[in-house]
Amino acid sequence: MAEIKDVKGIGPKSLSLLNKLNINTVEDLVTHYPFRYDVLKRGSLQETEDDGHIIIDGKVESVPILMRFKAGLNKMNFRFVTPSGVVGVSIFNRAFLKKQLEVGTGITVIGKYDKKKNIITASEIKMGILSNKERIEPVYHCTSGLTNKNLSSYINMALLMYGREINDYIPEEYLEKYQFVNKRTALNIVHNPPSMDKLQDVINRLKYEELFAFMFKINYLKRQNKLNNKGLSREIKETDIKKFIKQLPFSLTSDQEKAVSEIIEDLKAPHRMNRLLQGDVGSGKTIVAFIAMYANCIAGYQAALMAPTEILATQHYHNLKELLKDTPYHLELLTGSTSKKEKQQIYENLKNGNINFIVGTHALIQEEVEYNNLGLVITDEQHRFGVNQRTNLQNKGYMPDILYMSATPIPRTYALTIYGDMDVTIIKERPKGRKPIATYVKTNDEIKDVLTMMYEELKQNHQVYVIAPLIEDNENSGDLKSVCHLKEQMQLAFKDKYNIDIIHGKMATAAKDLIMQEFLQNKIQILISTTVIEVGVDVPNATTMVIFDANRFGLSTLHQLRGRVGRGSAKSQCILVSDTDTKRLEIMEKVQDGFVISEEDFKLRGHGDLFGTKQSGDMEFKIASLRQDYKILLQAKKDSEEYLKNKDTDHKELKEKLISGILMN
Ligand code: ADP
Ligand code: MG
Numbered sequence: 001m002a003e004i005k006d007v008k009g010i011g012p013k014s015l016s017l018l019n020k021l022n023i024n025t026v027e028d029l030v031t032h033y034p035f036r037y038d039v040l041k042r043g044s045l046q047e048t049e050d051d052g053h054i055i056i057d058g059k060v061e062s063v064p065i066l067m068r069f070k071a072g073l074n075k076m077n078f079r080f081v082t083p084s085g086v087v088g089v090s091i092f093n094r095a096f097l098k099k100q101l102e103v104g105t106g107i108t109v110i111g112k113y114d115k116k117k118n119i120i121t122a123s124e125i126k127m128g129i130l131s132n133k134e135r136i137e138p139v140y141h142c143t144s145g146l147t148n149k150n151l152s153s154y155i156n157m158a159l160l161m162y163g164r165e166i167n168d169y170i171p172e173e174y175l176e177k178y179q180f181v182n183k184r185t186a187l188n189i190v191h192n193p194p195s196m197d198k199l200q201d202v203i204n205r206l207k208y209e210e211l212f213a214f215m216f217k218i219n220y221l222k223r224q225n226k227l228n229n230k231g232l233s234r235e236i237k238e239t240d241i242k243k244f245i246k247q248l249p250f251s252l253t254s255d256q257e258k259a260v261s262e263i264i265e266d267l268k269a270p271h272r273m274n275r276l277l278q279g280d281v282g283s284g285k286t287i288v289a290f291i292a293m294y295a296n297c298i299a300g301y302q303a304a305l306m307a308p309t310e311i312l313a314t315q316h317y318h319n320l321k322e323l324l325k326d327t328p329y330h331l332e333l334l335t336g337s338t339s340k341k342e343k344q345q346i347y348e349n350l351k352n353g354n355i356n357f358i359v360g361t362h363a364l365i366q367e368e369v370e371y372n373n374l375g376l377v378i379t380d381e382q383h384r385f386g387v388n389q390r391t392n393l394q395n396k397g398y399m400p401d402i403l404y405m406s407a408t409p410i411p412r413t414y415a416l417t418i419y420g421d422m423d424v425t426i427i428k429e430r431p432k433g434r435k436p437i438a439t440y441v442k443t444n445d446e447i448k449d450v451l452t453m454m455y456e457e458l459k460q461n462h463q464v465y466v467i468a469p470l471i472e473d474n475e476n477s478g479d480l481k482s483v484c485h486l487k488e489q490m491q492l493a494f495k496d497k498y499n500i501d502i503i504h505g506k507m508a509t510a511a512k513d514l515i516m517q518e519f520l521q522n523k524i525q526i527l528i529s530t531t532v533i534e535v536g537v538d539v540p541n542a543t544t545m546v547i548f549d550a551n552r553f554g555l556s557t558l559h560q561l562r563g564r565v566g567r568g569s570a571k572s573q574c575i576l577v578s579d580t581d582t583k584r585l586e587i588m589e590k591v592q593d594g595f596v597i598s599e600e601d602f603k604l605r606g607h608g609d610l611f612g613t614k615q616s617g618d619m620e621f622k623i624a625s626l627r628q629d630y631k632i633l634l635q636a637k638k639d640s641e642e643y644l645k646n647k648d649t650d651h652k653e654l655k656e657k658l659i660s661g662i663l664m665n
Contacts, residue, residue, distance in 0.1 A: 001165055002026055007158045014154070017146040020506065029158045030166055030187050032151065033206075033623050034138030037193065040108065040126075041134045044084035050115040057108040057129035058082035064101050076101075080109065080120070087113075091122040100127060108135070136193040143506060144472075155191050163187065169213040170205075171654050174639055180205040204632065207624040211636035214621070216658050219640050231272030231399055232375055234299035236264055244294050248287065248323075255279075255429040256288055262425050263292045266401060267299070267376070273401035278408070279427030280594035281563025282434065285405045288427070289378045290320055292403060297329055297356045301375025304400075305359045308381050309509070310335045311516045312537055316380070317359040324357070334360035334369075336510075371398060378403045407560065407594075428595065436592045437566040438573040441550070441585045450575055451493050454544055457573075458498055458525055463542040465564055466490065466528040469552045471504045481548040483528050490526055498525035505532040531557060533564060540568025550576035550585055558588055559597045 004026055005015055023029050040055045048054045064078040074095045080087050089109055091097070101107070106129040111122035126135075140151045168175075168183035175182070181189070186202045193199035241264065245252060252260070259277060266273035279285045293303040305320075307313040317333040324331055332346050332355050349355045353372030358364060377400045404422070442450055454464050470482035483502045490500050501524045503515045519527045520539050527533075527542075531553065545565045550558060558576065566572040576585050587600050626633060644655075 002162050004029055004158075007154060007161060009157055010154055014146065014150065017143055018154070020143050020508075021141065021146070026158050026162050027166060030155055030163070030191075031622055032140060032155060033190060034140050036139040037199070038137045038139055039134055039196070040110070040130060040137060042083075042130050045082065045087055045113065045118075046084055048113045048115075050113070052113055053111075054113045054120060055108065055110045055130075056082050056084070056087075056120070057106065060101050060103050060105045060107060061086065063103060064098055066095055066098055068095075080107075088117070088119040089122055089125075090119060091125060094125065097125060101125075132195065136196065136199065138191055138193070141506075152191065159184070159187055159191070167657060168209070169216075169654070169658060170209045171643055174212070174643075178205070178208070180208070183209075203623065207621075207629050207632050208636055210621050210624045211629065211633045212640055213658060214624075215633070215637040216640040216644065219637070219644050220658070223644065225272070225274055228399060229271050231270065231401055232267075232301065233270040234267055234296070234301070234375070236268055236295050236299050238264075240298055241291065241295055245291065247326075250431065252287070253284065253427075253429045253431055255427040256284055259288045259425045259427055260291050262423075263288070263403065264295055266423075267292065267295055272399060273376075273403065273423075275402070275423045275425060276404045276406060277425050277427070278406050280430070281407045281560060282430060282567060283407075283427045284431050285407070285427060286316065286319065286380070289380070289403065289405060290323055293320070293357055293376060293378065294324075296376040296401070299375070301373050301400075302350070302353070302355065302371055303357050303376040304364050304371075304374060304378070305357070306364050306377065306379045307359070307361060309516070309537075310337060310361055310513045311520065312380065313359055313361050315520075315538060320357060320359060329356040330354055331357040331359070334358055334363050336361060336363055338363070374398045374400045376401050376403070378405065380405045381407065407563070408556075428593075435566065435571055437545075437562055438571070439562065439576065439589045440573065441576045441578065441582050441589060443579050443582075444577060445579075447577070450546060450577060453573065453575060454526070454546065455494070457544045458494070461522075461541075462544065462570065463519065463522060463524075463539065464526045464544040464546065465533065465542055465561075466526060467531060467533065467545070467547040467561055468528065469530070469549045471506060471530060480552070483530055486528050486548065490528065494526070499523060500526040500528065502528045503533065504530045531561065533561065537564070538567045539564070540570075543568070543570050543572045545572075545574040546577065547575070548577045551578040551581035555584070555587060555597045555600055556594070558585075559594050562588070563594075 004010055004018060004023070005012075007026065007029070010018070018024075018029065021032070023032055043054045043056055045054075045056070058081050060078055061081045062079040064076045066074060066076050068074045073093060075090060075092050076094060076098060077088060077090050078101060080089045089111075091111075105127070108126040108128065108130055109120055109122045110124040110126070111120045113120050138148075138152060140148050142148055142151060163184040166183050166187065170180060170183075174180070180186070181202065186205050189198055189202040190206060193202075241260070245260075259279075263273070263275065263277075266275060277285055277288060289305060293305065296303045305313075305316055307316055313335055314333065317331070321331055330349070332349070334343065334346050338346070338360075346355065346358070347368055347370065350358060351370045351372055363369075379402075457464060466486055468481040468483045468486050470480050472484045473482045483504055487500055487502050494500070501515055501518070503512055507515075515524070515527070516537060518524045519542075520537070522541060542565050545562055547553070547558060547561060553561075558574075562574040565574060574588070576588060578585055587597065591597050591600065624632065
């Protein structure tokens with residue numbers, strides 16, 4: 001298939017900007033879906049209030065007169081004929097439009113209408129009139145240097161050139177059954193919607209496709225797991241495990257004990273373990289994983305622990321190293337930034353069995369890595385990994401037992417769908433002595449209090465997280481807070497006393513890891529972030545979490561964010577800033593249990609915000625949402641099961657396409 005750089009109009013500069021948005025292939029580009037649509041509905045001069053917002057189309061009636069001011073500013077005036085009368089239009093700083101605004105040209109003007117003067121001060125002029133009284137405009141996630149307009153034109157050019165080559169993951173029989181349009185048409189419509197009805201149909205079709213491919217993978221894996229259910233059985237002496245547990249700095253909660261014994265039973269049994277360990281943030285899943293790794297090791301096998309980020313992997317490595325310091329066992333850390341030389345050494349020692357424990361990122365499942373006798377694989381924060389990543393090890397010909405850990409409280413019915421045939425262990429109880437995280441709901445008027453509360457903590461050398469819903473301010477964001485804007489405000493408020501930095505999802509992994517590392521080392525005192533704030537990381541010195549526009553988030557998301565603090569011995573607090581929806585937010589003041597909160601959310605918002613802060617890995621969809629599209633998911637599940645059951649020779653090509661997707665990534 002063609003590469004992005006082959007798309008007409010995309011040069012090296014645009015290419016790197018696109019990569020910044022994680023658009024690396026033509027398929028990525030054409031499936032960079034709008035996150036919103038603006039509907040431009042034609043208004044009339046009579047019906048618009050004085051100083052009211054207006055969108056109106058018509059024809060340019062007089063040659064625009066251009067005035068230039070100091071500092072490069074300019075203004076253009078022209079007369080404009082609309083179906084509801086003639087009106088004057090002024091627009092600032094669009095001198096470049098002058099050529100296009102010839103007399104008689106059809107345009108759409110968006111702006112504010114001054115009734116007395118009969119003038120529209122335009123914020124925007126779009127070429128062309130509105131057909132059908134309305135125009136639907138896709139709005140994309142952009143990055144600085146790459147506008148909505150650029151994206152739209154690149155996407156359309158890519159569709160024009162390569163639209164036929166884009167994979168359609170819906171088998172023909174289902175395309176027919178549901179009377180879905182083909183992929184190319186669907187993409188054309190989603191990026192250039194002619195009407196809301198057509199758009200909705202196509203969105204459903206694309207959601208179905210995404211969920212079909214997802215469920216196909218899950219069902220395929222389920223089938224493979226069943227076929228290769230034979231696993232390792234090992235001898236493990238209870239007394240050895242008890243001895244190890246006894247020397248821990250704390251005693252296990254009874255839920256942790258139960259989880260340990262279920263896992264040990266799995267390790268001993270001849271079937272392959274395929275278990276999900278679910279527990280609220282801070283419930284202490286990591287130690288359970290370490291004990292399982294230890295048990296596996298004394299039975300003579302290697303264990304691998306995989307974390308979604310380098311920083312989390314590094315943290316696990318140090319903790320495990322501490323636990324193993326009086327044992328003869330050998331532990332290593334393998335991540336993207338391990339030097340080439342060290343890597344070679346580690347590969348060699350993994351292969352010859354000198355390494356007993358390996359902790360790392362998905363560097364652990366790269367092609368070059370070979371194990372001697374891999375017995376157990378654990379993935380932390382499993383919702384952050386793709387199905388693809390989690391199957392790679394199995395596909396290397398190893399048959400290790402597998403444990404997934406996740407902090408996302410998912411109701412059982414959902415878990416059963418998404419996790420196929422895994423066994424599920426739940427840790428409900430929190431370690432003893434954990435202080436609740438004092439939670440306060442504040443309004444924007446009380447911002448001074450909030451800053452004071454932050455300052456009190458900063459003075460004690462503690463650190464603060466600040467969360468906002470947006471990365472940058474944009475014209476449509478209204479009063480919503482953005483990370484960049486808050487950084488300026490915080491810098492004003494705290495002068496140069498503290499180091500303030502930002503982190504968000506559009507940053508490269510290495511940059512994010514670096515910022516997290518600096519926060520962990522207290523080189524940054526105030527970290528401002530969108531909700532992508534790294535999962536799982538323990539920064540015990542961070543005692544305060546401030547969440548702006550808290551009403552924008554589901555309770556479960558708020559709970560996950562709150563779980564970033566309260567990890568050390570110091571008292572912690574979480575401040576939710578919002579002027580509206582305070583009743584719902586007050587639940588957070590009273591409840592500390594993630595499962596209870598998830599249920600409250602469920603009651604309040606229908607499906608609730610079940611998947612927490614970030615739907616990454618196998619739950620990251622481009623257009624579908626597990627929460628909102630559960631019905632489509634169930635249909636896709638049923639269809640993909642049926643499809644997979646058909647004779648293997650059927651639909652060979654599509655199956656290969658779907659399965660190669662699983663193996664390749
Ligand atoms: P999570 O389940 O969110 O991954 P962690 O495993 O990171 O939680 O545990 C959170 C903190 O609680 C860690 O600092 C860990 O050492 C501590 N911890 C775990 N289990 C216990 C326990 N039984 N008693 C006291 N502290 C514990
Ligand atoms: Mg964890």
